[in-house]
Amino acid sequence: MAKVVIIGAGFAGHTVALYLxxxxxxxxxxxxxxxxxxxxxxxxxxxxxxxxMQPEKTVFKLKPxxxxxxxxxxxxxVKEIHPDAGDQYLLGDEVGSGKxxxxxxxxxxIAPGPLLNFAGTPGLGPEGGFTNSICSLPHTVKTxxxxxxxxxxxxxxxxxxxxxxxxxxxxxxxxAAFEYIINVHKDLEKKGLRDKxxxxxxxxxxxxxxxxxxxxxxxxxxxxxxSEEFIKSVxxxxxxxxxxxxxxxxxxxxKIHWQNYEGEEGATEFDFAMLIPQFKGQPFKxxxxxxxxxxxxxxxxxxxxxxxxxxxxPYPELSQTPEAWPAKYQxxxxxxxxxxxxxxAPPGPISKPFTNKNNLAIVPAPPRTGMISxxxxxxxxxxxxxxxxxxxxxxxxxxxEMVAAxxxxxxxxxxxxxxxxxxxxxxxxxxxxYDNEYGRDLFTSHLEMGLGGAWTKYMLHHAFMWxxxxxxxxxxxxx
Amino acid sequence: xxxxxxxAEKFWMNFKxxxxxxxxxxxxxxxxxxxQSKRK
Numbered sequence: 276m277a278k279v280v281i282i283g284a285g286f287a288g289h290t291v292a293l294y295l296x297x298x299x300x301x302x303x304x305x306x307x308x309x310x311x312x313x314x315x316x317x318x319x320x321x322x323x324x325x326x327x328m329q330p331e332k333t334v335f336k337l338k339p340x341x342x343x344x345x346x347x348x349x350x351x352x353v354k355e356i357h358p359d360a361g362d363q364y365l366l367g368d369e370v371g372s373g374k375x376x377x378x379x380x381x382x383x384x385i386a387p388g389p390l391l392n393f394a395g396t397p398g399l400g401p402e403g404g405f406t407n408s409i410c411s412l413p414h415t416v417k418t419x420x421x422x423x424x425x426x427x428x429x430x431x432x433x434x435x436x437x438x439x440x441x442x443x444x445x446x447x448x449x450x451a452a453f454e455y456i457i458n459v460h461k462d463l464e465k466k467g468l469r470d471k472x473x474x475x476x477x478x479x480x481x482x483x484x485x486x487x488x489x490x491x492x493x494x495x496x497x498x499x500x501x502s503e504e505f506i507k508s509v510x511x512x513x514x515x516x517x518x519x520x521x522x523x524x525x526x527x528x529x530k531i532h533w534q535n536y537e538g539e540e541g542a543t544e545f546d547f548a549m550l551i552p553q554f555k556g557q558p559f560k561x562x563x564x565x566x567x568x569x570x571x572x573x574x575x576x577x578x579x580x581x582x583x584x585x586x587x588x589p590y591p592e593l594s595q596t597p598e599a600w601p602a603k604y605q606x607x608x609x610x611x612x613x614x615x616x617x618x619x620a621p622p623g624p625i626s627k628p629f630t631n632k633n634n635l636a637i638v639p640a641p642p643r644t645g646m647i648s649x650x651x652x653x654x655x656x657x658x659x660x661x662x663x664x665x666x667x668x669x670x671x672x673x674x675x676e677m678v679a680a681x682x683x684x685x686x687x688x689x690x691x692x693x694x695x696x697x698x699x700x701x702x703x704x705x706x707x708x709y710d711n712e713y714g715r716d717l718f719t720s721h722l723e724m725g726l727g728g729a730w731t732k733y734m735l736h737h738a739f740m741w742x743x744x745x746x747x748x749x750x751x752x753x754x
Numbered sequence: 755x756x757x758x759x760x761x762a763e764k765f766w767m768n769f770k771x772x773x774x775x776x777x778x779x780x781x782x783x784x785x786x787x788x789x790q791s792k793r794k
Contacts, residue, residue: 678791698780
C-alpha cells in the first residue's frame with residue numbers, strides 16, 4: 276500500500292486529492308494536510324470584495340468531500356519535511372489543539388498555495404499595513420468592509436482616491452486586480468458615486484494588458500488585436516487612469532511610494548488601495564537524515580519547489596526554449612516529491628523583465644491561475660497513479676503546451692454586467708512551434724468582452740463548486 | 755491603434771441575443787480546448 280500525502284487543498288492540491296482518492300483511495304492511503312479546512316473558490320472573491328457575494332458562498336468544508344472519496348484529512352499547518360530516503364515524513368501542528376501531527380509518505384505533493392509576502396513591501400497589506408488585499412478570504416472581507424465604509428464617505432460628498440494594482444515590483448495576479456478595479460468602477464456607477472472617485476491602475480506590467488503572460492494577441496477579421504489596446508480601451512471607456520512600469524517600494528498612511536522604469540521615484544496618494552503582494556513559497560523546513568538543512572535540494576531561495584525545468588537561463592534564451600518549462604513537476608533530487616500550482620518554481624518570467632538604473636527589477640512573476648493549477652494538479656495525479664500502478668509516468672504538460680481560459684468579471688449583473696473572456700494558447704509562448712513574434716496560436720487564442728462573459732463567469736462559479744464538491748459527473752468538467 | 759470602443763462595438767457587447775450566441779460559442783470553444791488538454 277502506497278502512502279501519498281498532499282500539502283494544501285486549493286485548486287492544485289484538491290484536484291490531486293480528488294483524482295487520487297477516486298482511483299486509488301480504496302487500496303492506498305491518500306492524505307491531505309492543510310491549515311484550512313475549507314476549499315475556497317478564489318475567482319469569485321472580486322465580487323465578495325465589493326459586497327456583491329456572501330463570503331460563505333465561495334467556500335465549502337473539505338472533510339465531507341474527502342470522506343466520500345476515501346481521502347484522509349488532517350487539519351494542520353505543516354512545519355517540517357524530512358525527505359531523505361528510508362524515513363520520509365512531515366510534521367505539522369494541528370489547528371486548534373496545537374498537537375504535533377506526523378505523516379509518513381511514499382509520495383509527497385506540495386501544493387499549499389503562496390505565502391503572501393506583505394513584508395516584501397514595507398507598509399503593504401491589511402495586517403499592520405495600510406492597503407487592502409483580495410488574496411485570502413479574511414482579507415477580502417476586510418477589503419469589502421473598508422470599501423463599503425469608503426462608499427459611505429462618498430455618499431456624504433467626499434471625493435476619494437482609489438488605487439488598485441500590484442504592491443511589489445515582482446508581483447503577479449494582475450488579472451485579479453484588473454477584475455477588482457472594474458468591479459469597483461461598476462459598483463460605484465450603480466451607486467451613483469462614480470464622480471466622487473478618482474481611480475488609478477498602478478502596475479508593474481511592462482505594457483498595458485501584459486497580465487504577467489506577455490500580453491494576449493489574437494487575429495480577428497484579418498487584423499491583429501492585442502490586449503494592450505483592448506485594456507487601454509476598457510480603462511479609457513471607464514475613466515480609469517493608469518500608470519504601468521511601476522514597482523511599489525513602500526506604503527505609508529495614504530501614500531504609495533514607487534519607482535518606475537526610468538528610475539524616477541514618486542508617491543501617489545490614496546484613500547483606499549488594493550494592491551497584490553509578492554508571492555513566495557511556504558516557509559517549510561526541509562531536514563535531512565543527519566539533521567542538516569536540505570532546503571536547497573528542494574526549493575529555490577524564494578521557497579518555490581524546484582522541479583524538472585531548466586533553471587538559470589537568461590530571459591532571451593528562456594523565451595526561445597519552451598522545453599525549459601517543467602513537464603512532470605517532479606523534484607530532480609527527490610523523485611517522490613512533486614509540486615503543483617503556485618508552489619512549483621517557474622524557470623523565469625513570461626513577461627519581459629526590466630531593471631531600472633537604481634537596480635530595481637520590475638517584472639511580473641508568471642501567474643498560475645485556477646485553470647493552470649488544476650491542469651498541473653491533474654498531470655501530477657495521473658503520474659502518481661501511473662507510478663503506483665505501473666511504476667512509470669506517462670503524462671506531461673508544460674505551460675508552453677497548456678491552454679488557459681480566464682473570464683475577468685467586469686460587473687456581476689446578469690442583465691447589464693460584462694466580462695472579458697481570454698483564451699490563451701499556449702500560456703507560455705512557444706516560439707519554436709508558432710511561427711509568429713508572439714509564440715502563440717493566434718486562431719485558438721481569443722479576447723472578447725460582453726454580457727455573455729458575465730453569464731460565463733456566473734456559470735463557472737457554480738460548475739466548479741459542483742466539480743470541487745465531487746458531485747456526480749465532476750470529472751466531465753475539465754480543470 | 756484603438757483606444758476606445760466604438761458605439762457599434764458597445765452595442766454588440768450588450769445586445770442580448772448576440773451575447774447568447776457568443777456565450778454558447780465561447781463556452782463550446784473553451785470546453786473543446788480544455789478537453790484536448792485533458793486528453794494529453
